[in-house]
Amino acid sequence: MELNCGLKCLKYLLLAFNLIICIVGIAALVVGIVSMVGDSNLFSLLKLSLDQSTLVQSSSVIIIVTGVILFLIGFIGCCGAYKESVCMLGIYAAVVIIIIIIEIAGIAVAAAFQSKVTSELKSGLKKHIMEDYDGTGAMDTFTFFVDQTQVQFDCCGVDSYTEFVNATKWNRGNATIPLSCCILTNKDDYPENPSKATAKNQTCQQSPDSTNSNINKSCYNSIKDFAMNNARNIIIVGVVVLIVEVICFIIAVCLCNRLRKDGDA
Known part of the structure; x- marks a missing residue:
């Protein structure tokens, strides 16, 4: 034809x-x-x-x-x-x-x-921190996810660093916050060698403050800001894909x- x-x-x-x-x-x-x-x-x-x-x-x-x-x-x-x-x-x-x-x-x-999704996601993450966070990111996938997020975004906790106080699986000793909440000397190496992470201030976990840790910065707000900053590119890509699909149809x-x-x- x-x-x-x-x-x-x-x-x-x-x-x-x-x-x-x-x-x-x-x-x-x-x-x-x-x-x-x-x-x-x-x-x-x-x-x-x-x-x-x-x-x-x-x-x-x-x-x-x-x-x-x-x-x-x-x-x-x-x-x-x-x-x-x-x-x-x-x-x-x-x-x-x-x-x-x-x-x-x-x-x-x-x-x-x-x-609703945001609210349930936040409450779900807090619940998992309380029940599953064990402080050893190299061994546990969820813990690694939390620690990696905190290191990457320089933050601590979903809404607050106090969420780790109720982490039942974490054998914290005298620590108030995880090492991933501290300002690290080798931040860029953390994903490959989480067990070798070192805090700039050795008393950070026991006595955290705004100078040696990220306790004043919540991860939810950090991720939200990151998403908003990249939302324009995501929207553009999504619109282009949708237009191509409509044209193909x-x-x-x-x-x-x-x-x-x-x-x-």
Whole structure:
């Protein structure tokens, strides 16, 4: 079936878009598989401790699944456009519109329940600190997450450093705050060597103040400020992705309708 010049341009545009999606999917798949098998260079790049295997494997699975989904969507779109297949283009258009609806619904739900989600997230983290934080980030994934966050954002506690007073699994001795709340001499090395962290002031954990620790800076506000500072870039990327998805859907529908009409003629 011969397409006119305009539809040919749309066909190759759809082909190009989905070829990029395929490449991104393959790249994500490779990164996920490499991180799953424990490539030391990738761990170093991501600044993750090799002891955090559970955390890394969970992230790897998510990356692999995302890569597979992206590759399949791109592959169907490429084949449908190249072969001018009504069936494959129809499947592709259906999948893309479902993804668009899920994304829009997710944004709406997130906006509607933002305050509730925030409140429950904060209370959940505080509860986990009380029940699960053990002060040895090299051994426990949750503890490592808390410590790494505090070191990276120069903060202490979700809302307050006093939350660690009730940490039932932490054998604190005379310490008031974890070492990760102190100002460290080797902050940049912490992700790879948390057990070798050293406070600039050796009395920091027992007698913390605003000069030797980060007790006056909550992690929630620090992360919130970080997210707000990067929100513009996130929104731009999200809008661009959504626009590309809508364009792909429209092109697929247009090609489907034309091919179907030519088939019936």
